[in-house]
Amino acid sequence: MKVNKRIDELIKETTQVIDPHRQFYKIRFEDNSMDFxxxxxxxxxxxGGGExxxxxxxxxxxxxxxxxxxxxxxxxxAHRVEKRAQTAEAEGHKISAREFYMRAAGYYRAALTSLLPRNEKYMEWYEKSMECFSKAGALSDPEIELIRVPFEDTYLPGCFIKAATSEQKSKTIIAxxxxxxxxxxxxxxxxxxxxxxxxxxxxxxxxxxxILPAEAQFFRPDTEKPIGAILDYAYSRPEVDTNLIAAYGISGGGYYVPRASAYDKRIKACISNCAVTNIGKIMGEMAIQNQKAANGIKMSAFNVRMFQIMAWRHGIATDDIPGLLNxxxxxxxxxxxxTCPxxxxxxxxxxxxxxxxxMEDDFMQSLPNLNKKMIVALFEDGGGTHCLGENTGLLSALVFDWLDEVLKSEGINI
Incomplete structure (x- = not known):
């Protein structure tokens, strides 16, 4: 792909320094992390998450x-759109209300990207996002059902949407x-x-x-345990065909899901976007390369805030970003x-x-099942940035077309 000077500099930079959120084309902000x-x-x-x-x-x-x-x-x-949702709902315009509530949920959630959890508004905006999402879900067809998955001595929040209006068992993806x-x-x-x-x-x-870190539930390496609890829940649903359960993980989920797949064979197909076999190593490489890079990547206040929130999620002080390495x-x-595809x-x-x-190449070479595939999403396809977040249409096609094919190749009638 022919690139301009700015993109060329960013591509050169990313070969020197690990920054998963590296943006390669400006949309609105000079701050790379904010633009991402x-x-x-x-x-x-x-x-439906925005307009x-x-x-x-x-x-x-x-x-x-x-x-x-x-x-x-x-x-x-978010507040303006929520008000529109309330008006539409009161006047019986259910589709408009659903769409407004869903967008309001996305906007309230967006605020949390750079808000420290100790801020008094953090919980308020979280609860508003969930309230709007819940209202949108109740107006959806099929309904978006909010769920609480039993785990150890507490619950994990999430949602379940069944594929069919009948009670037939269907294939299932856990994201x-x-x-x-x-x-x-x-x-x-x-x-x-x-x-x-x-x-x-x-x-x-x-x-x-x-919001789980607020309940002292921090990231832990044994992700097969909480994901195992989600699988237990899936098995309890009459709509789920337990022979057709796939698991998909994005970003850090590229560790959480493949790790769970290594230990829990109820996962019949594993999708990572992208694979992370050793989070500590990547964290270490990020630190080392930032120090070695000729110019380095100066962290903006926005980027620092995101790392502070990540520290909170790992159970360490928000000002102890280096503590993420340990x-x-x-x-x-x-x-x-x-062993699954x-x-x-x-x-x-x-x-x-x-x-x-x-790491990606080693991951693929280490997989024993020959039913495996690696896809590098290209800049020219509008999918060159972290987790293809800018092209969910392309991403969905890659995930589900492969999944349909692999289930058939495994002899499963879908």
């Missing part, structure tokens, strides 16, 4: 590089997010695409995700233990980095 977050939000439009006019109007009010400005502006549009996500994000990324293709859709926050040192697994998707931008490329 905006690009990710725009990717939710396809599945381009509302989002660009909001972005125009946000001060570049200022994480507080970001957190202040999104609730404003797990990354180090900064809420289960709602997975709905906006691929949920409706799953339903269109006849899959039940389940997405649940595991410890460390969503905290994630045990997050590793052996991919040769994964595997699809691994990696964005072009990430695959350019030698350390990430080496």
């Amino acid at each position: 977050a905006f690009q990710w939000a725009l990717g939710c439009i396809r599945n 381009i006019g509302e989002m660009f109007c909001t972005a125009a009010q946000i001060e570049d590089y200022n994480p507080d400005s970001w957190a202040e502006e999104w609730p404003k549009i 797990i997010g990354g180090a900064e996500t809420f289960f709602m994000d997975l709905y906006f990324q691929i949920g409706p695409s799953a339903i269109k293709r006849g899959y039940n859709f389940i997405t649940v926050d595991i410890p460390g995700q969503g 905290k994630t040192s045990a997050f590793a697994f052996n991919p040769s233990l994964i 595997v699809l691994n998707i990696c964005s072009n931008g990430e695959y350019l980095n030698p350390a990430i490329k080496a």
Whole structure:
């Protein structure tokens, strides 16, 4: 692909320094991390998580590089859209109400991207996002059912959408997010695409995700345990064909899901976007390469805020970003233990980095099942950025077309 000077510099930079959120084309903000977050939000439009006019109007009010400005502006549009939802619902316009509630949920959630959890508004905006999502779900067809999955001495929040209106058993995909996500994000990324293709859709926050750190549920290396609890829940649903359960993980979920697949054979197909076999190693490489890089990548206040939130999610002080190196040192697994078919998707931008490329290549080579596939999503296809968040249509096609084919190849009638 012919690139301009700015893109060429960013591509060169990403070969030197690991930054999964590296943006390769400017949409609105000079702050690369802020522009990435905006690009990710725009990717939710396809599945009802936003409207381009509302989002660009909001972005125009946000001060570049200022994480507080970001957190202040999104609730404003969320409130306006929520009011429209309430009016539409009161007047009996259920479809309009559903769409307004869904967008309001996405906007309230967007505010949390750069808001420290100790901020008094954090819980307020979280609860508003869930309230709007719940109302949208109740007005949806099929209904988006909010669920609580029993786990140890507590519950994990999520949602379940059944594929068929009848009571027939259907194939199912479990979607797990990354180090900064809420289960709602997975709905906006691929949920409706799953339903269109006849899959039940389940997405649940595991410890460390969503609001769970506020309940002292932090990220832990043994992700097969919380994901095992989600599988237990899936087995309890009469709509789920237990021979047709796939698991999909994005970003940090590229560790959480493959790790679970290595230990829990109820997962019949594993999709990573993209694979992370050793989170501590990647964290270490990020630190080392940042120090070695000729110019380095200076972290903006917005980027620092995101790392502070990640520290909170791992159970360490928000000002102890270096502590993430030690905290994630045990997050590793052996991919040769994964015996089910595997699809691994990696964005072009990430695959350019030698350390990430080496991890992806080693992951694929270590998988024992010959029914495995690696896809590098290209810049020219509009899918070159982290987890293809900017092109959920392409992502859905890659995931579900492969999944349909692999289930057939395994002799399963779908």
